[in-house]
Amino acid sequence: MTTTIEPMDENRRQLLVATSVVGGAGAVALAAPFVASFAPSERAKAAGAPVEADLSKVAPGEMMVVEWRGKPIWILHRTPAMLESLKKVREKLADPDSEKSIQPAYAKNEHRSIKPEFLIVEGICTHLGCSPSAKFQVGEASGLGADWVGGYLCPCHGSMFDLAGRVFKSMPAPTNLPVPPHKYLSDTRVLIGEDKA
DSSP, X not given: OOXXXXXXXXXXXXXXXXXXXXXXXXXXXXXXXHHHTTSOOHHHHHHHSOEEEEGGGOOTTOEEEEEETTEEEEEEEOOHHHHHHHHHTGGGBSOTTOSSSOOOGGGOSTTOSSSTTEEEEEOSOTXXXXXXXXXXXXXXXXXXXXXXXXXXXXXXXXXXXXXXXXXXXXXXXXXXXXXXXXXXXXXXXXXXXXXXX
């Protein structure tokens, strides 16, 4: 006995192909949201993602603020006079060598930075998380006394920091302002939040 296989009807073949295509598309449509749920949201990515800043926009003596991980990051372009003031206040500081403060190894120096002219710190007081104010005027014009050489003042409880973010003695803030991880991409571009090559 021989069995013969009859050719498939053309209409039936088209119906089978169309059903397969629609079924495959449906499976992909159902799987897409599930697969996408494994990826971090844009908000989550932005919360921890490194932030790039253009230093060419900051004139000497001025400061810009960028946000990284929900925190204000201060970028101060220090003048030669501002850098010189760091030596004048050393004896008045609680932690002049930043022994107890959070900072990368490349910021363990007097100016607490990679490039002396640029200070990059978190603009949050280490006492209770307030945001200090810039007090760059010197002397009596600052409202902080004749011997004030410039820095930051936390208006909430009076903590004072120098132009390297180092806290003065006998202040409520226990440590210097943290230096976030960062690296220079060029002479005018810095990446905050990442310092690996």
